[in-house]
Amino acid sequence: MFIELIDALRCPVPHEESWLVVAAQRIDARHIVEGTLGCHVCGAEYPIRLGVADFRCHADSVPPRSAPGDLEHAMRLAALLDLSDARGFALLLGDWGKHAALLSSIVQVPLLLVDPPEQVTAAPGVSIVRCDADLPLAAGAARATAIDRDDDQRAASAIRATRVQGRVVAPVTVRVPAAVRELTRDQSLWVGEREAPAAPLVSLHVRRG
Ligand SMILES: [Zn+2]
Structure with a gap:
Protein backbone atom coordinates (compact mmCIF):
# COMPACT_ATOMS: atom_id res chain seq x y z
CA MET A 1 0.00 0.00 0.00
CA PHE A 55 -11.28 -4.14 4.74
CA ARG A 56 -13.51 -7.23 4.60
CA CYS A 57 -15.74 -8.21 7.51
CA HIS A 58 -14.99 -11.88 6.81
CA ALA A 59 -11.56 -12.23 5.25
CA ASP A 60 -11.60 -15.60 3.56
CA SER A 61 -11.80 -16.17 -0.19
CA VAL A 62 -10.04 -14.11 -2.85
CA PRO A 63 -11.09 -13.85 -6.52
CA PRO A 64 -9.78 -16.79 -8.59
CA ARG A 65 -6.77 -16.66 -10.85
CA SER A 66 -7.37 -15.02 -14.17
CA ALA A 67 -5.71 -15.08 -17.59
CA PRO A 68 -2.46 -13.07 -17.48
CA GLY A 69 -2.59 -9.44 -18.60
CA ASP A 70 -1.04 -8.40 -21.90
CA LEU A 71 0.74 -5.30 -23.12
CA GLU A 72 -1.77 -4.47 -25.85
CA HIS A 73 -4.66 -4.28 -23.34
CA ALA A 74 -2.49 -2.44 -20.81
CA MET A 75 -1.58 0.23 -23.40
CA ARG A 76 -5.19 0.55 -24.49
CA LEU A 77 -6.30 0.93 -20.87
CA ALA A 78 -3.67 3.65 -20.29
CA ALA A 79 -5.05 5.57 -23.28
CA LEU A 80 -8.74 5.10 -22.40
CA LEU A 81 -8.16 6.17 -18.78
CA ASP A 82 -6.08 9.13 -20.03
CA LEU A 83 -3.11 8.31 -17.77
CA SER A 84 -0.68 10.52 -19.70
CA ASP A 85 0.76 12.35 -16.65
CA ALA A 86 1.62 11.39 -13.06
CA ARG A 87 -1.19 13.17 -11.18
CA GLY A 88 -3.40 11.33 -8.68
CA PHE A 89 -4.03 7.60 -8.84
CA ALA A 90 -6.09 5.25 -11.00
CA LEU A 91 -8.61 2.77 -9.59
CA LEU A 92 -8.83 -0.69 -11.22
CA LEU A 93 -11.61 -3.00 -10.09
CA GLY A 94 -11.50 -6.80 -10.15
CA ASP A 95 -10.18 -8.48 -13.27
CA TRP A 96 -8.64 -5.24 -14.63
CA GLY A 97 -5.97 -5.78 -11.97
CA LYS A 98 -4.35 -8.47 -14.14
CA HIS A 99 -2.95 -5.69 -16.35
CA ALA A 100 -1.53 -3.70 -13.42
CA ALA A 101 2.11 -4.83 -13.62
CA LEU A 102 2.35 -3.99 -17.34
CA LEU A 103 0.30 -0.82 -16.97
CA SER A 104 2.55 0.32 -14.12
CA SER A 105 5.58 -0.16 -16.38
CA ILE A 106 4.20 2.27 -18.99
CA VAL A 107 2.53 4.98 -16.85
CA GLN A 108 3.73 7.07 -13.88
CA VAL A 109 0.33 7.06 -12.13
CA PRO A 110 0.09 4.92 -8.98
CA LEU A 111 -2.52 2.17 -9.36
CA LEU A 112 -4.99 1.08 -6.69
CA LEU A 113 -6.47 -2.36 -7.33
CA VAL A 114 -9.69 -3.50 -5.67
CA ASP A 115 -10.06 -7.27 -5.36
CA PRO A 116 -7.69 -8.22 -8.20
CA PRO A 117 -7.29 -11.86 -9.32
CA GLU A 118 -5.44 -14.18 -6.97
CA GLN A 119 -2.11 -14.13 -8.82
CA VAL A 120 -1.72 -10.32 -8.67
CA THR A 121 0.62 -9.09 -5.93
CA ALA A 122 1.28 -5.62 -4.49
CA ALA A 123 4.48 -3.94 -5.69
CA PRO A 124 5.89 -0.42 -5.96
CA GLY A 125 3.31 1.44 -8.07
CA VAL A 126 0.63 -1.22 -7.51
CA SER A 127 -1.42 -1.05 -4.28
CA ILE A 128 -4.17 -3.53 -3.41
CA VAL A 129 -7.26 -3.43 -1.21
CA ARG A 130 -9.76 -6.19 -0.58
CA CYS A 131 -13.20 -5.08 0.59
CA ASP A 132 -16.91 -5.81 0.73
CA ALA A 133 -19.35 -4.02 -1.62
CA ASP A 134 -18.53 -0.42 -0.65
CA LEU A 135 -15.06 0.82 -1.53
CA PRO A 136 -13.04 2.26 1.40
CA LEU A 137 -12.24 5.46 -0.52
CA ALA A 138 -12.85 9.18 -0.16
CA ALA A 139 -15.34 10.78 -2.55
CA GLY A 140 -13.64 12.01 -5.73
CA ALA A 141 -10.26 10.53 -4.75
CA ALA A 142 -9.37 8.64 -7.97
CA ARG A 143 -8.48 10.40 -11.23
CA ALA A 144 -9.84 7.55 -13.39
CA THR A 145 -11.59 4.23 -12.82
CA ALA A 146 -11.98 0.91 -14.62
CA ILE A 147 -15.07 -1.10 -13.59
CA ASP A 148 -15.00 -4.83 -14.30
CA ARG A 149 -18.50 -6.26 -13.92
CA ASP A 150 -22.18 -5.44 -13.62
CA ASP A 151 -22.62 -4.89 -9.88
CA ASP A 152 -24.70 -1.77 -9.22
CA GLN A 153 -23.60 -1.19 -5.64
CA ARG A 154 -19.91 -1.56 -6.36
CA ALA A 155 -20.15 0.51 -9.57
CA ALA A 156 -21.94 3.31 -7.71
CA SER A 157 -19.29 3.20 -4.98
CA ALA A 158 -16.51 3.33 -7.60
CA ILE A 159 -18.11 6.29 -9.37
CA ARG A 160 -18.47 8.13 -6.07
CA ALA A 161 -14.73 7.58 -5.53
CA THR A 162 -13.89 9.06 -8.97
CA ARG A 163 -13.24 12.78 -9.39
CA VAL A 164 -15.58 14.90 -11.50
CA GLN A 165 -14.54 14.70 -15.18
CA GLY A 166 -12.44 11.61 -14.40
CA ARG A 167 -12.50 8.88 -17.04
CA VAL A 168 -14.49 5.70 -16.45
CA VAL A 169 -14.03 2.52 -18.53
CA ALA A 170 -16.11 -0.66 -18.35
CA PRO A 171 -17.10 -3.68 -20.46
CA VAL A 172 -20.33 -3.20 -22.44
CA THR A 173 -21.96 -5.77 -20.13
CA VAL A 174 -21.86 -3.08 -17.39
CA ARG A 175 -24.71 -0.56 -17.45
CA VAL A 176 -23.50 3.03 -17.62
CA PRO A 177 -24.01 4.37 -14.05
CA ALA A 178 -26.27 7.37 -13.50
CA ALA A 179 -23.47 9.85 -12.73
CA VAL A 180 -21.48 8.96 -15.87
CA ARG A 181 -21.74 10.57 -19.29
CA GLU A 182 -20.87 8.10 -22.06
CA LEU A 183 -18.23 9.39 -24.48
CA THR A 184 -17.75 6.43 -26.82
CA ARG A 185 -18.10 2.64 -27.10
CA ASP A 186 -17.06 -0.27 -29.29
CA GLN A 187 -18.06 -3.97 -29.23
CA SER A 188 -16.24 -4.65 -25.97
CA LEU A 189 -15.96 -1.46 -23.88
CA TRP A 190 -17.53 1.91 -23.18
CA VAL A 191 -15.68 5.03 -22.06
CA GLY A 192 -17.36 7.74 -20.02
CA GLU A 193 -16.71 10.71 -17.82
CA ARG A 194 -17.81 11.29 -14.22
CA GLU A 195 -20.37 14.08 -14.17
CA ALA A 196 -20.65 16.73 -11.48
CA PRO A 197 -23.18 15.82 -8.78
CA ALA A 198 -26.46 17.67 -9.22
CA ALA A 199 -26.37 21.06 -7.53
CA PRO A 200 -28.70 21.38 -4.54
CA LEU A 201 -31.98 23.14 -5.30
CA VAL A 202 -31.81 26.85 -4.68
CA SER A 203 -34.98 28.53 -3.52
CA LEU A 204 -35.71 31.85 -5.21
CA HIS A 205 -37.31 34.67 -3.36
CA VAL A 206 -39.19 37.15 -5.47
CA ARG A 207 -39.50 40.55 -3.94
CA ARG A 208 -42.76 42.23 -4.81
CA GLY A 209 -43.82 45.82 -4.81
ZN1 LIG B 1 -14.86 3.60 11.30
Missing part, protein backbone atom coordinates in the same frame (compact mmCIF):
# COMPACT_ATOMS: atom_id res chain seq x y z
CA PHE A 2 1.62 3.21 -1.26
CA ILE A 3 1.98 5.67 1.65
CA GLU A 4 0.55 8.54 -0.41
CA LEU A 5 -2.67 6.60 -1.04
CA ILE A 6 -3.42 6.27 2.69
CA ASP A 7 -4.91 9.81 2.57
CA ALA A 8 -7.51 8.57 0.05
CA LEU A 9 -8.65 5.63 2.21
CA ARG A 10 -11.75 5.90 4.40
CA CYS A 11 -13.35 3.62 6.97
CA PRO A 12 -16.07 1.61 5.14
CA VAL A 13 -18.27 1.41 8.28
CA PRO A 14 -21.36 3.60 7.75
CA HIS A 15 -20.56 6.67 9.83
CA GLU A 16 -19.24 10.14 8.97
CA GLU A 17 -16.40 9.94 6.42
CA SER A 18 -13.28 9.22 8.42
CA TRP A 19 -9.64 9.07 7.39
CA LEU A 20 -7.46 6.28 8.76
CA VAL A 21 -4.37 6.26 10.94
CA VAL A 22 -1.61 3.91 9.86
CA ALA A 23 0.78 1.98 12.09
CA ALA A 24 3.46 0.52 9.82
CA GLN A 25 5.61 -2.44 10.83
CA ARG A 26 7.47 -2.80 7.52
CA ILE A 27 7.91 -0.27 4.71
CA ASP A 28 9.61 -0.90 1.37
CA ALA A 29 10.12 1.86 -1.22
CA ARG A 30 7.40 4.03 0.45
CA HIS A 31 4.96 1.13 0.32
CA ILE A 32 3.61 -0.32 3.55
CA VAL A 33 4.14 -4.07 3.41
CA GLU A 34 2.97 -4.94 6.94
CA GLY A 35 0.91 -2.72 9.21
CA THR A 36 -2.51 -1.73 10.51
CA LEU A 37 -5.01 0.97 9.50
CA GLY A 38 -7.19 2.28 12.32
CA CYS A 39 -10.40 4.35 12.33
CA HIS A 40 -10.50 7.03 15.02
CA VAL A 41 -14.32 7.25 14.82
CA CYS A 42 -15.44 3.63 15.35
CA GLY A 43 -12.17 2.03 16.43
CA ALA A 44 -12.15 -0.54 13.60
CA GLU A 45 -8.73 -1.88 12.58
CA TYR A 46 -7.79 -3.19 9.14
CA PRO A 47 -4.61 -5.21 8.55
CA ILE A 48 -2.06 -4.65 5.79
CA ARG A 49 -0.35 -7.96 4.95
CA LEU A 50 2.07 -8.49 2.06
CA GLY A 51 1.11 -4.98 0.93
CA VAL A 52 -2.63 -5.76 0.74
CA ALA A 53 -5.01 -3.69 2.89
CA ASP A 54 -7.95 -5.88 3.92
Whole structure:
Protein backbone atom coordinates (compact mmCIF):
# COMPACT_ATOMS: atom_id res chain seq x y z
CA MET A 1 0.00 0.00 0.00
CA PHE A 2 1.62 3.21 -1.26
CA ILE A 3 1.98 5.67 1.65
CA GLU A 4 0.55 8.54 -0.41
CA LEU A 5 -2.67 6.60 -1.04
CA ILE A 6 -3.42 6.27 2.69
CA ASP A 7 -4.91 9.81 2.57
CA ALA A 8 -7.51 8.57 0.05
CA LEU A 9 -8.65 5.63 2.21
CA ARG A 10 -11.75 5.90 4.40
CA CYS A 11 -13.35 3.62 6.97
CA PRO A 12 -16.07 1.61 5.14
CA VAL A 13 -18.27 1.41 8.28
CA PRO A 14 -21.36 3.60 7.75
CA HIS A 15 -20.56 6.67 9.83
CA GLU A 16 -19.24 10.14 8.97
CA GLU A 17 -16.40 9.94 6.42
CA SER A 18 -13.28 9.22 8.42
CA TRP A 19 -9.64 9.07 7.39
CA LEU A 20 -7.46 6.28 8.76
CA VAL A 21 -4.37 6.26 10.94
CA VAL A 22 -1.61 3.91 9.86
CA ALA A 23 0.78 1.98 12.09
CA ALA A 24 3.46 0.52 9.82
CA GLN A 25 5.61 -2.44 10.83
CA ARG A 26 7.47 -2.80 7.52
CA ILE A 27 7.91 -0.27 4.71
CA ASP A 28 9.61 -0.90 1.37
CA ALA A 29 10.12 1.86 -1.22
CA ARG A 30 7.40 4.03 0.45
CA HIS A 31 4.96 1.13 0.32
CA ILE A 32 3.61 -0.32 3.55
CA VAL A 33 4.14 -4.07 3.41
CA GLU A 34 2.97 -4.94 6.94
CA GLY A 35 0.91 -2.72 9.21
CA THR A 36 -2.51 -1.73 10.51
CA LEU A 37 -5.01 0.97 9.50
CA GLY A 38 -7.19 2.28 12.32
CA CYS A 39 -10.40 4.35 12.33
CA HIS A 40 -10.50 7.03 15.02
CA VAL A 41 -14.32 7.25 14.82
CA CYS A 42 -15.44 3.63 15.35
CA GLY A 43 -12.17 2.03 16.43
CA ALA A 44 -12.15 -0.54 13.60
CA GLU A 45 -8.73 -1.88 12.58
CA TYR A 46 -7.79 -3.19 9.14
CA PRO A 47 -4.61 -5.21 8.55
CA ILE A 48 -2.06 -4.65 5.79
CA ARG A 49 -0.35 -7.96 4.95
CA LEU A 50 2.07 -8.49 2.06
CA GLY A 51 1.11 -4.98 0.93
CA VAL A 52 -2.63 -5.76 0.74
CA ALA A 53 -5.01 -3.69 2.89
CA ASP A 54 -7.95 -5.88 3.92
CA PHE A 55 -11.28 -4.14 4.74
CA ARG A 56 -13.51 -7.23 4.60
CA CYS A 57 -15.74 -8.21 7.51
CA HIS A 58 -14.99 -11.88 6.81
CA ALA A 59 -11.56 -12.23 5.25
CA ASP A 60 -11.60 -15.60 3.56
CA SER A 61 -11.80 -16.17 -0.19
CA VAL A 62 -10.04 -14.11 -2.85
CA PRO A 63 -11.09 -13.85 -6.52
CA PRO A 64 -9.78 -16.79 -8.59
CA ARG A 65 -6.77 -16.66 -10.85
CA SER A 66 -7.37 -15.02 -14.17
CA ALA A 67 -5.71 -15.08 -17.59
CA PRO A 68 -2.46 -13.07 -17.48
CA GLY A 69 -2.59 -9.44 -18.60
CA ASP A 70 -1.04 -8.40 -21.90
CA LEU A 71 0.74 -5.30 -23.12
CA GLU A 72 -1.77 -4.47 -25.85
CA HIS A 73 -4.66 -4.28 -23.34
CA ALA A 74 -2.49 -2.44 -20.81
CA MET A 75 -1.58 0.23 -23.40
CA ARG A 76 -5.19 0.55 -24.49
CA LEU A 77 -6.30 0.93 -20.87
CA ALA A 78 -3.67 3.65 -20.29
CA ALA A 79 -5.05 5.57 -23.28
CA LEU A 80 -8.74 5.10 -22.40
CA LEU A 81 -8.16 6.17 -18.78
CA ASP A 82 -6.08 9.13 -20.03
CA LEU A 83 -3.11 8.31 -17.77
CA SER A 84 -0.68 10.52 -19.70
CA ASP A 85 0.76 12.35 -16.65
CA ALA A 86 1.62 11.39 -13.06
CA ARG A 87 -1.19 13.17 -11.18
CA GLY A 88 -3.40 11.33 -8.68
CA PHE A 89 -4.03 7.60 -8.84
CA ALA A 90 -6.09 5.25 -11.00
CA LEU A 91 -8.61 2.77 -9.59
CA LEU A 92 -8.83 -0.69 -11.22
CA LEU A 93 -11.61 -3.00 -10.09
CA GLY A 94 -11.50 -6.80 -10.15
CA ASP A 95 -10.18 -8.48 -13.27
CA TRP A 96 -8.64 -5.24 -14.63
CA GLY A 97 -5.97 -5.78 -11.97
CA LYS A 98 -4.35 -8.47 -14.14
CA HIS A 99 -2.95 -5.69 -16.35
CA ALA A 100 -1.53 -3.70 -13.42
CA ALA A 101 2.11 -4.83 -13.62
CA LEU A 102 2.35 -3.99 -17.34
CA LEU A 103 0.30 -0.82 -16.97
CA SER A 104 2.55 0.32 -14.12
CA SER A 105 5.58 -0.16 -16.38
CA ILE A 106 4.20 2.27 -18.99
CA VAL A 107 2.53 4.98 -16.85
CA GLN A 108 3.73 7.07 -13.88
CA VAL A 109 0.33 7.06 -12.13
CA PRO A 110 0.09 4.92 -8.98
CA LEU A 111 -2.52 2.17 -9.36
CA LEU A 112 -4.99 1.08 -6.69
CA LEU A 113 -6.47 -2.36 -7.33
CA VAL A 114 -9.69 -3.50 -5.67
CA ASP A 115 -10.06 -7.27 -5.36
CA PRO A 116 -7.69 -8.22 -8.20
CA PRO A 117 -7.29 -11.86 -9.32
CA GLU A 118 -5.44 -14.18 -6.97
CA GLN A 119 -2.11 -14.13 -8.82
CA VAL A 120 -1.72 -10.32 -8.67
CA THR A 121 0.62 -9.09 -5.93
CA ALA A 122 1.28 -5.62 -4.49
CA ALA A 123 4.48 -3.94 -5.69
CA PRO A 124 5.89 -0.42 -5.96
CA GLY A 125 3.31 1.44 -8.07
CA VAL A 126 0.63 -1.22 -7.51
CA SER A 127 -1.42 -1.05 -4.28
CA ILE A 128 -4.17 -3.53 -3.41
CA VAL A 129 -7.26 -3.43 -1.21
CA ARG A 130 -9.76 -6.19 -0.58
CA CYS A 131 -13.20 -5.08 0.59
CA ASP A 132 -16.91 -5.81 0.73
CA ALA A 133 -19.35 -4.02 -1.62
CA ASP A 134 -18.53 -0.42 -0.65
CA LEU A 135 -15.06 0.82 -1.53
CA PRO A 136 -13.04 2.26 1.40
CA LEU A 137 -12.24 5.46 -0.52
CA ALA A 138 -12.85 9.18 -0.16
CA ALA A 139 -15.34 10.78 -2.55
CA GLY A 140 -13.64 12.01 -5.73
CA ALA A 141 -10.26 10.53 -4.75
CA ALA A 142 -9.37 8.64 -7.97
CA ARG A 143 -8.48 10.40 -11.23
CA ALA A 144 -9.84 7.55 -13.39
CA THR A 145 -11.59 4.23 -12.82
CA ALA A 146 -11.98 0.91 -14.62
CA ILE A 147 -15.07 -1.10 -13.59
CA ASP A 148 -15.00 -4.83 -14.30
CA ARG A 149 -18.50 -6.26 -13.92
CA ASP A 150 -22.18 -5.44 -13.62
CA ASP A 151 -22.62 -4.89 -9.88
CA ASP A 152 -24.70 -1.77 -9.22
CA GLN A 153 -23.60 -1.19 -5.64
CA ARG A 154 -19.91 -1.56 -6.36
CA ALA A 155 -20.15 0.51 -9.57
CA ALA A 156 -21.94 3.31 -7.71
CA SER A 157 -19.29 3.20 -4.98
CA ALA A 158 -16.51 3.33 -7.60
CA ILE A 159 -18.11 6.29 -9.37
CA ARG A 160 -18.47 8.13 -6.07
CA ALA A 161 -14.73 7.58 -5.53
CA THR A 162 -13.89 9.06 -8.97
CA ARG A 163 -13.24 12.78 -9.39
CA VAL A 164 -15.58 14.90 -11.50
CA GLN A 165 -14.54 14.70 -15.18
CA GLY A 166 -12.44 11.61 -14.40
CA ARG A 167 -12.50 8.88 -17.04
CA VAL A 168 -14.49 5.70 -16.45
CA VAL A 169 -14.03 2.52 -18.53
CA ALA A 170 -16.11 -0.66 -18.35
CA PRO A 171 -17.10 -3.68 -20.46
CA VAL A 172 -20.33 -3.20 -22.44
CA THR A 173 -21.96 -5.77 -20.13
CA VAL A 174 -21.86 -3.08 -17.39
CA ARG A 175 -24.71 -0.56 -17.45
CA VAL A 176 -23.50 3.03 -17.62
CA PRO A 177 -24.01 4.37 -14.05
CA ALA A 178 -26.27 7.37 -13.50
CA ALA A 179 -23.47 9.85 -12.73
CA VAL A 180 -21.48 8.96 -15.87
CA ARG A 181 -21.74 10.57 -19.29
CA GLU A 182 -20.87 8.10 -22.06
CA LEU A 183 -18.23 9.39 -24.48
CA THR A 184 -17.75 6.43 -26.82
CA ARG A 185 -18.10 2.64 -27.10
CA ASP A 186 -17.06 -0.27 -29.29
CA GLN A 187 -18.06 -3.97 -29.23
CA SER A 188 -16.24 -4.65 -25.97
CA LEU A 189 -15.96 -1.46 -23.88
CA TRP A 190 -17.53 1.91 -23.18
CA VAL A 191 -15.68 5.03 -22.06
CA GLY A 192 -17.36 7.74 -20.02
CA GLU A 193 -16.71 10.71 -17.82
CA ARG A 194 -17.81 11.29 -14.22
CA GLU A 195 -20.37 14.08 -14.17
CA ALA A 196 -20.65 16.73 -11.48
CA PRO A 197 -23.18 15.82 -8.78
CA ALA A 198 -26.46 17.67 -9.22
CA ALA A 199 -26.37 21.06 -7.53
CA PRO A 200 -28.70 21.38 -4.54
CA LEU A 201 -31.98 23.14 -5.30
CA VAL A 202 -31.81 26.85 -4.68
CA SER A 203 -34.98 28.53 -3.52
CA LEU A 204 -35.71 31.85 -5.21
CA HIS A 205 -37.31 34.67 -3.36
CA VAL A 206 -39.19 37.15 -5.47
CA ARG A 207 -39.50 40.55 -3.94
CA ARG A 208 -42.76 42.23 -4.81
CA GLY A 209 -43.82 45.82 -4.81
ZN1 LIG B 1 -14.86 3.60 11.30
